[in-house]
Amino acid sequence: MKKFLGLIVALTLLHCTTKEQADLLVVNATIYTVDSNFSTAEALAVKDGKIVGVGSQTDIESQFEALDVLDAEGHTVTPGFIDAHCHFLGLGFNQQAVDLVGTKSFEEVVKRVTDFQNTNNRAFIVGRGWDQNDWEEKSFPNKKLLDKLYPNTPIALTRVDGHALLCNQAALDLGKVTVNSKIEGGEVVIENGELTGVLVDNAENLVMDYWPKPTRNDMAEALLQAQDICFDLGLTTVDDAGLTIEAIEVIDSLQATGDLKMRIYAMVSASKENLGHFLNKGIIKTDRLNVRSFKFYADGALGSRGALLRKPYSDKPGHYGLPVTDLETIRESAQRIANSDYQMNTHAIGDSANHFVLNTYNKVLEGKDDRRWRVEHAQIVSPEDFESYKTIFPSVQPTHATSDMYWAEDRVGPTRIKGAYAYKDLLNAYGKVALGTDFPVERVSPFLTFYASVARQDLDAYPEGGFQSENALTREETLKGMTIWAAYANFEEDEKGSIEVGKYADFIILDKDIMTIDVREIPEIKVLKTVVGGELL
Numbered sequence: 454m455k456k457f458l459g460l461i462v463a464l465t466l467l468h469c470t471t472k473e474q475a476d477l478l479v480v481n482a483t484i485y486t487v488d489s490n491f492s493t494a495e496a497l498a499v500k501d502g503k504i505v506g507v508g509s510q511t512d513i514e515s516q517f518e519a520l521d522v523l524d525a526e527g528h529t530v531t532p533g534f535i536d537a538h539c540h541f542l543g544l545g546f547n548q549q550a551v552d553l554v555g556t557k558s559f560e561e562v563v564k565r566v567t568d569f570q571n572t573n574n575r576a577f578i579v580g581r582g583w584d585q586n587d588w589e590e591k592s593f594p595n596k597k598l599l600d601k602l603y604p605n606t607p608i609a610l611t612r613v614d615g616h617a618l619l620c621n622q623a624a625l626d627l628g629k630v631t632v633n634s635k636i637e638g639g640e641v642v643i644e645n646g647e648l649t650g651v652l653v654d655n656a657e658n659l660v661m662d663y664w665p666k667p668t669r670n671d672m673a674e675a676l677l678q679a680q681d682i683c684f685d686l687g688l689t690t691v692d693d694a695g696l697t698i699e700a701i702e703v704i705d706s707l708q709a710t711g712d713l714k715m716r717i718y719a720m721v722s723a724s725k726e727n728l729g730h731f732l733n734k735g736i737i738k739t740d741r742l743n744v745r746s747f748k749f750y751a752d753g754a755l756g757s758r759g760a761l762l763r764k765p766y767s768d769k770p771g772h773y774g775l776p777v778t779d780l781e782t783i784r785e786s787a788q789r790i791a792n793s794d795y796q797m798n799t800h801a802i803g804d805s806a807n808h809f810v811l812n813t814y815n816k817v818l819e820g821k822d823d824r825r826w827r828v829e830h831a832q833i834v835s836p837e838d839f840e841s842y843k844t845i846f847p848s849v850q851p852t853h854a855t856s857d858m859y860w861a862e863d864r865v866g867p868t869r870i871k872g873a874y875a876y877k878d879l880l881n882a883y884g885k886v887a888l889g890t891d892f893p894v895e896r897v898s899p900f901l902t903f904y905a906s907v908a909r910q911d912l913d914a915y916p917e918g919g920f921q922s923e924n925a926l927t928r929e930e931t932l933k934g935m936t937i938w939a940a941y942a943n944f945e946e947d948e949k950g951s952i953e954v955g956k957y958a959d960f961i962i963l964d965k966d967i968m969t970i971d972v973r974e975i976p977e978i979k980v981l982k983t984v985v986g987g988e989l990l
Contacts (some may be wrong), residue, residue, distance in 0.1 A: 456867060457509070461953075475519040477958070477987055480510050482525035484970060486938050487532050487951040491929055495528075499958040502986035507952055524987075528981060531932065532951055533689025534899040535939035537848050538829055538889030540615075541717065542700055544682065545675025546667070547893045551580030551625040553610060554893075555563040557587060559594045566599070566608065577665060578603070579895065581611040583619070583692045586756060593642060596621050596650025610802035611662060614894050616754035620650045634659055638777040640759075654777050655752040665838040672703045673712075680715045681974070685962040686898050686988050687980040690716040692889065692939070694798070695748040695827060696731060697722055701737075708741045714985050716741045716959070718799050718943040720730065720748035723778070728786065732793050740957075742987075743943060747795035748829070749786065750777040754833060755857065755864055760803035763835065764961035766907045767866035772787055776802050784813055791817040791824075796944075798848070800828040804835045804869065811841040811990045825942060831879060833865060834872045842882035846942055849886055849907035852895040858911075858920040870921075877924040885927070887942035890933035899935060903967065904975040906931040912976060928968050958987040 477499040480616035484494040486507060495527055497511035498506035506513050528636055551569040555776050556562045562583050585591050599621035611617070618632075625648060630646055634641050639656030642649045652659060654794060667675070683691060696704075696719050707713035721744065722729050728747060731737075737744035753759020757764055761774040783799070790797045797814070801807045803920040807828065825847045834842075834854065848874050854874035862870045872878075880886045886913075890902055904910075906926045909919030926934065940950025949957050967975060983990045 456555040458685045460514060469911075472518040473498075473500075473505070473516060475505060475517040475777075478513060478517060478519045479525055479960075479962075480514065480522060481527055482530045482962070483527065483966060484530040484952055485932065486847050487858070487932060488953050491971075492954070495675045497952060497958075497960075499987040500588065502956055502988075503954060504958050507954060513949075517954065523982070527963055529963040529968070530952070530960055531967065532936040532949070533961055533983065534687050534935050534951065535690040535692070535943075536683075536688050536889045536892070536944055537887035537939040538694050538850060539690050539892045539897075540695065540961040541683070541715070542672065542696065542894045542895075543678050544897065545677070545679035546671075547581055548675065548678045549671075551578065552582055553580050554582030555587075555590075556583055556612065559583075559588065559590070559598075562594070562610065563598055563602070566610070567602065569880065570606075571812065572601075578604070578606060578781055579610070580608075591616070591860075593651045594619055594650060595644070596625075598649070599650070601755050604943055607664075609664065611657075612696055612757060614754040614756050616659050616759050617757040618652045618660065620652060620660050622648075622650070624660050625650065628659040630659050632678045636846045638775055640775065653757055654759045654775055656884060667890070669699070669703050671702055674705060676704060676713055682897055683715060684983045684985075685742065685753060686900075687963070687982065687983055688715075688899060689938075689959040689961070689985050690718065690943075690945075692718040692720065692943065694720045694800075694891075695722040696720065698727060701742075703746060705739070705742055708739065714741070714988070714990065716743075716949070716957075716985070718743045718746075718945070720746045723786065725986045728789065734791070743945065745794070745944065746798050746827075747786070748792060749783060749797065749799040751783065751799050751801045751810050752777055752803050755861060759865065760833065760864075761806040761809075761973065762803045762833070762857055762865065763805040763808065763871075764869075765785065766864055768863045771984065773805070776806070780809060783810070787813050787817045791821060791956050796824065796826055798829050800829045801834045802830050804833040804838070804872065807831060807834050808838055811838055811845055812942045814845050816843060825944065827942060830891075832873060833869060834875060834879075836872055839878050839882045840870075840877070842879055845878075845883065847879040847883055847886050848889065848942060849875065849879065849979060850875075850889050850891045850895065851902050851931075852890060852911060854920060855905045855911050856859055856895060858916075874921065875928055880926065880930060885941060886930075886934050889939070890930065898947045899974050900967075900978045902935065903931050904972065906934070906937065907975070908972050914973065932968070960984050
């Protein structure tokens with residue numbers, strides 16, 4: 454009997470020691486895995502930065518043990534959010550500039566500039582975020598007041614969409630800008646024969662080419678500031694839509710030292726030099742950096758009337774917008790990139806820009822499978838062009854719809870607006886959509902993205918029933934668009950975007966269940982924990 458009991462004890466001890474050792478267990482959770490069945494789970498296990506188990510709490514606790522056990526206390530767990538189109542480095546630089554978002558008049562813009570300068574005393578002043586559509590006087594501003602207050606300090610204030618710049622005379626003098634200055638793909642705005650200080654699209658370069666360039670230290674500081682903001686909001690991967698060679702080198706070096714933990718899908722700013730450099734090097738892929746695409750601009754923005762339309766603007770007869778990049782350059786570049794493994798991601802807002810990009814893409818990609826070339830924004834699409842999206846990936850930003858809905862129909866009229874911000878139609882065409890914010894054009898919060906996608910309303914629940922609600926996405930579609938579909942757009946669906954065994958342990962814990970709470974509560978959701986590669990940040 455004693456031998457028998459000893460054998461039982463030995464077997465029991467042996468059984469207890471056969472549990473697999475993990476680094477972290479998360480238990481007592483409501484986990485939306487976003488796997489192919491959109492299944493839920495109660496617990497997960499992490500080892501060496503990757504998920505090694507997902508399932509019921511009983512199964513995970515019987516199979517794994519770990520020194521670190523995180524009790525989620527019933528809270529919701531989702532894959533870490535992926536912002537499929539943003540300006541991560543730009544967000545960091547914005548922390549060092551005048552914040553003009555939400556200004557209700559040009560006078561308020563000037564007051565914020567003055568308050569900033571009184572505190573910082575900069576030799577050059579930059580700011581971003583003004584939007585004349587939010588002002589009682591909705592015309593472009595004029596530099597006269599800035600000239601009076603700051604005759605010797607160059608000032609450059611970028612519109613919220615990045616496609617127009619207000620400069621004072623001291624800034625214009627840097628580039629020797631006059632009423633006779635011209636540039637392809639841009640406009641120097643003149644009123645009554647005088648410079649207003651407003652430069653649209655490529656005309657911004659007339660000044661900014663002479664602006665002091667940020668140092669590598671400036672870039673590093675900006676990247677780390679942006680990382681703090683994004684991790685607090687549950688973003689674990691960002692798609693930065695337009696980076697220089699130097700910026701990518703700084704990102705890579707900060708990731709190598711472990712200072713920059715954010716995973717970054719880098720779209721290389723399109724130029725002859727950059728194409729040559731990266732096509733020769735080939736795709737660059739580490740566990741945190743993915744360089745495999747080029748970012749082009751087909752046109753400008755709707756708010757500054759730079760979006761390229763097939764018929765004139767409804768509120769500016771005779772004006773069609775601007776092709777920001779020479780169309781033949783886009784065609785030639787597309788053919789060159791099609792012969793490589795790189796993606797081509799092109800900003801296209803207007804229906805004419807979308808039509809051109811779709812036709813160009815489909816022509817050069819004929820016979821080439823699974824290239825996942827992207828149209829960024831896809832804002833105004835002609836009815837017949839949705840069919841062309843069957844082979845082209847739409848990358849869209851839901852908060853653009855709820856920001857622009859107050860004035861967008863004024864720009865394009867009641868007919869064309871039906872093909873605007875048509876996320877459901879785009880989803881039906883391609884089968885997936887990648888969702889982002891375009892921050893700092895819009896606010897960083899992915900919960901505002903989720904809310905705008907589902908409700909199609911502003912934070913005051915306007916309009917009742919939602920803006921063109923037939924193009925709202927469901928909660929499941931929205932979560933997929935912010936996780937697994939965004940990962941797919943980056944060729945990263947096998948390593949992130951869902952909580953599945955073998956993938957990076959990138960996930961977040963939320964204070965409310967984003968899939969079940971009242972839609973009006975979604976913007977107020979808080980991130981309790983952000984985990985990247987199994988590390989609690």
